[in-house]
Amino acid sequence: MPRLLLAEDDADLGPTMRRALEMEGYVVDLVTRGDDACAAARADNYDVILLDIGLPHGSGIDVLRSLRAAKNATPVIIVTAFDRTQQRIAGLDAGADDYVVKPVDLDELAARVRSQLRxxxxxxxxxxxxxxxxxxxxxxxxxxxxxxVPLTAKEHRLLALLMRRARRFVSKADLEAELYDQDNWAESNTVEVAISSLRRKLGRDFIRTARGLGYMVGAQAA
Known part of the structure; x- marks a missing residue:
């Protein structure tokens, strides 16, 4: 399950954004200060970071520069009310991967997160x-x-996604979405069939399953 770091000090907008992203299936950690954002990014591996520019105790730009100076390549989306061209350029030059201007459209924000994950x-x-x-x-x-080891196209796509997200559970929905992009639709048991075949070819214990969480490689099976 992808994990996001949200740095937003607005007392209403921050929790609203967190709830909307959690409804999309993400785990979201919310912080309200720049120094807390830096500390959280150092302590945990996030899939995407969303940064407000106007944070107290270290602006979003300062946080971003600190991350990039530390060779942290996590995708960063700046979310801010500052919409001047020069401000956008400053954010992108500091190492941002995307830029969203407030007021935030929550559906668009979720789409931009999905784009960065892809x-x-x-x-x-x-x-x-x-x-x-x-x-x-x-x-x-x-x-x-x-x-x-010869694999079908479906098996290769699923294995690639699992290995890129090694040591984290990948949900069945995420695996189905990977196949949906290729085939335009996926039968209800497509993932299970492909996983079963991968286990036959790569070893039964290579892919771990946990009910309600999904599938994972890179950890010993329980």
């Missing part, structure tokens, strides 16, 4: 290794103990 999942290394399984994104090749 982009994030496409970033990073061209090769990932979890245990004995290696996925080469450049060549679309999966190997187990160095031996190539």
């Amino acid at each position: 982009r994030r999942d496409g970033r990073g290394n061209e090769q990932l290794t979890i245990g004995a399984v290696t996925l080469d994104f450049a060549g679309n090749v999966v190997t187990l103990d160095g031996q190539v």
